[in-house]
Amino acid sequence: MKVLLRNPRRDLEIEGPKRVSALLSELGVRRESVLVIRGDTLVPHDGLLQDDDQVEIRPVISGGA
Amino acid sequence: MARTCRRCRATDVVIELRRHNASFCKECFRHHVREQVRRAIDDFDMLVPGERVLVAVSGGKDSLALWDILLDLGYEADGLYLGLGIGEYSDSSGEATRTFAARRQARLVEIDLPTDHGFDIPTAAAVTKRVPCSACGLSKRHLFNSAARDGGYAVVATGHNLDDEAAVLLGNVLRWDADYLGRQQPVLPATDGFVRKVKPLVRLDEREMAAYCVLSGIDYIVEECPNAVGNKHLGYKEALNVIEDQSPGSKNSFYFGFLARAADRFNQDTAADQGALVACASCGSPTTGTVCAFCKLVEKVVQV
Ligand code: SF4
Ligand SMILES: [Zn+2]
Ligand SMILES: [Zn+2]
Numbered sequence: 001m002k003v004l005l006r007n008p009r010r011d012l013e014i015e016g017p018k019r020v021s022a023l024l025s026e027l028g029v030r031r032e033s034v035l036v037i038r039g040d041t042l043v044p045h046d047g048l049l050q051d052d053d054q055v056e057i058r059p060v061i062s063g064g065a
Numbered sequence: 066m067a068r069t070c071r072r073c074r075a076t077d078v079v080i081e082l083r084r085h086n087a088s089f090c091k092e093c094f095r096h097h098v099r100e101q102v103r104r105a106i107d108d109f110d111m112l113v114p115g116e117r118v119l120v121a122v123s124g125g126k127d128s129l130a131l132w133d134i135l136l137d138l139g140y141e142a143d144g145l146y147l148g149l150g151i152g153e154y155s156d157s158s159g160e161a162t163r164t165f166a167a168r169r170q171a172r173l174v175e176i177d178l179p180t181d182h183g184f185d186i187p188t189a190a191a192v193t194k195r196v197p198c199s200a201c202g203l204s205k206r207h208l209f210n211s212a213a214r215d216g217g218y219a220v221v222a223t224g225h226n227l228d229d230e231a232a233v234l235l236g237n238v239l240r241w242d243a244d245y246l247g248r249q250q251p252v253l254p255a256t257d258g259f260v261r262k263v264k265p266l267v268r269l270d271e272r273e274m275a276a277y278c279v280l281s282g283i284d285y286i287v288e289e290c291p292n293a294v295g296n297k298h299l300g301y302k303e304a305l306n307v308i309e310d311q312s313p314g315s316k317n318s319f320y321f322g323f324l325a326r327a328a329d330r331f332n333q334d335t336a337a338d339q340g341a342l343v344a345c346a347s348c349g350s351p352t353t354g355t356v357c358a359f360c361k362l363v364e365k366v367v368q369v
Binding site: 006007030032033034035037040041042043044045046058059060061062 | 068078079080081083088091125126127228271272274275276279280282287288289293299302303306309310
C-alpha cells in the first residue's frame with residue numbers, strides 16, 4: 001500500500017494487508033497523535049488496510065499559540 | 066472496546082475515543098462533536114442564542130471546524146482572517162479560509178497586516194528582536210478585539226481546544242504564574258473596550274477536531290506555521306500526550322479540575338494586577354499607557 005506521511009511530506013510503500021495498529025507501531029507513531037485517512041474517511045485502530053490501499057497518516061498536533 | 070457505534074449501534078465505526086471509552090460512526094461522531102460544543106457554550110454561558118459572533122479563523126482545523134459548528138448550531142457567525150505575511154503559510158491558509166467561507170456561504174472579514182498596517186510578522190520579529198509569536202500574538206489580540214468592536218460584534222470566538230488549554234495550563238503551573246492562572250478561563254467577560262472572548266472547543270481535543278474536519282469535508286491547512294516548530298507550547302502538548310497515552314482522560318481532568326477547584330484562588334491576583342485603562346491616543350483601544358502596545362509596535366516596525 002501507499003502511505004503518505006506529512007510534515008515533512010514523504011511516501012512509503014508498505015506491504016498489506018495490515019491492521020492500522022500494526023502499521024502505526026511499525027512506524028513508531030503514537031495512535032493518539034495521528035489520524036489514518038483513506039479516501040474521505042477514517043480507518044479506526046483495528047481497521048484492516050489492503051495491499052492496494054492508499055492511506056495518509058496525518059498528524060493532529062498543532063503548535064500555534 | 067465494543068466495535069459498534071455508541072449512539073446508533075452501527076458497525077461502520079470510523080473512530081474510537083479512548084477518553085470517552087467509545088466508538089462512533091461518521092454521523093454520530095459529528096453529532097458528538099457538535100454536542101460537546103453545545104455543552105461548553107451552555108456550561109460556561111458563552112453565547113446568547115442568535116448573538117452575532119466573530120470567529121477568529123486561521124485556516125487550520127480548529128478554527129474552521131468551530132466556524133462550521135457554530136453555523137450548524139444556528140449562530141450568526143462571521144469569520145475574521147488575519148493575513149500575517151508569513152510567506153507560503155499565509156498564502157495557503159488564506160486560500161483554505163476563503164474556500165471554506167465560499168462553500169458555506171458565510172461572511173468573511175479579512176485584515177491583511179502588510180496591506181492594512183504596513184508590516185508583516187517576520188519584519189516585526191526582526192525589528193523587535195523577539196520571537197515572531199510575540200508580535201503575532203500581540204497583533205492578533207489587538208486586531209480581533211478592534212475588528213469585533215468596529216463590526217458591532219459582542220463576542221470573539223477562538224478555536225482553542227482542550228490540548229491547547231491543557232498545555233497553556235501546564236506552562237502556567239510550571240512557572241506558578243498566578244496572573245495568567247487567574248485569567249485562564251474559557252470565557253473572558255467583556256470589560257471596558259474589550260469584547261467577550263470565548264473558547265467553545267475546550268471540551269474537544271486536537272484529534273477530535275482534525276477528525277471532524279476530515280469527516281465533514283473541510284479542507285484545512287495541515288502544514289504548520291514555520292514559527293510553531295519546536296516552540297515550548299508544543300513540548301508541553303507532547304508531555305501531556307505521553308501521560309494521556311498511559312491514562313486516557315488525564316488532560317481533561319487536569320484542565321476541568323483546575324477550572325472547578327483551583328482557578329478561583331488566582332482571581333484576586335489578577336484583579337490586583339490591573340491598572341486603570343484609558344483610550345490609546347492613536348487608535349482608541351483600551352490601554353494602561355498613553356499608546357497601546359499594538360500602536361507602539363506599528364510605530365517601531367513601520368518607520369524602518
Ligand atoms: S506560530 Fe507564532 S507566528 Fe505562527 S501563527 Fe502562531 S503565533 Fe503567529
Ligand atoms: Zn452511529
Ligand atoms: Zn493603539
